[in-house]
Amino acid sequence: MMGASTKQGYEIAKKSRKIVRLLIEDKIKNFSKEERKIIERVVHSTADLDFAELIEIHPNFVNKSLEALNNNEDIFVDVKMVKVGINKYPGNILCYIDDKDVIKLAKKKQITRAAASVEHLVNTNFNGIVVIGNSPTALYKIIEFHKKNKLKVKSVIGVPVGFVSAEEAKEMLKDSGIPYLITRGPKGGTSVAVAAINSLINMRDKNEF
């Protein structure tokens, strides 16, 4: 549970998860069982009850995500903090932010490295899950390439954070047709992203829907 591998870690996670459930169960009763698990894990990871009211999930998000995870499809992430936070996934986790070509491309085009790493992704055979924990510009690029039919995506966890562009990028994702999980407004972040994808990986592992 929660990646805790020892008794002490397990006990803390178990008690915390119970508290979270009691604190937010009324707010999330209209979500499916799997969606509630994801939201509970996000609140557990952030100790921020607001997320119980800020998370929105597309009706096909859980199914499409689990389909990708069960096929060990690649997971693309915007930043390293998301990459290293993902637990126990046998597929590839792609993070191109430190790739030399990506750094060159970002400088040349004067775009963020996270956005440039999406341009790099388009040249691969990607057909997996996108997890954006930080960068609104990366999320814009995902949507742009999806609309141009240049990128296949099973689902997007789109929780970039910030007072500039993040909210707009998430609203645009909602209108894109891609199955999504978002956090409304400026809040979000790498911890939210990691909690959501790890929750899905956990469902896959245990067939624990």
Place this chain on the structure above:
Amino acid sequence: MMGASTKQGYEIAKKSRKIVRLLIEDKIKNFSKEERKIIERVVHSTADLDFAELIEIHPNFVNKSLEALNNNEDIFVDVKMVKVGINKYPGNILCYIDDKDVIKLAKKKQITRAAASVEHLVNTNFNGIVVIGNSPTALYKIIEFHKKNKLKVKSVIGVPVGFVSAEEAKEMLKDSGIPYLITRGPKGGTSVAVAAINSLINMRDKNEF
């Protein structure tokens, strides 16, 4: 600024930082200039205005931290998400959570791997900054070894997150005599930890007090 290395990233970070300053300046006017910079960066990174009211900083925290950073002292972190989030520091960033001996020790003692990694730290010549973004049990261990004079620490960023133990561990840090930065209550997390230490590293680089 903010680790942004391209024009697009720089513009977003600059505008966001301005918004943050306007949103929280009244709440943080009693902090020093350096402390305000740290708090602004935390709020910028999380888009969570609550942190302007949850952060507490010991009067010697900034000076002691900059003393350590200017000497390129080691930075010890509890989890990998913190390690990979730290930018542009020429000193060592120590994270033992995947160390084989640490994993063995955690299993043997039935403690968390983060707590076991502090036991590992005690066997080194550490005299730097501790950054705890996730694990209350690691923070308890830091305080315990400090009290036993088994561990030298210049300062601690102690922002573990969660409804179990995190708040208690942070209150204990406040009574320990170690110069600290904490977030009151259950909230905190790796993004908060990373924002705080990167802000200090930035002050060191630029001598920008």
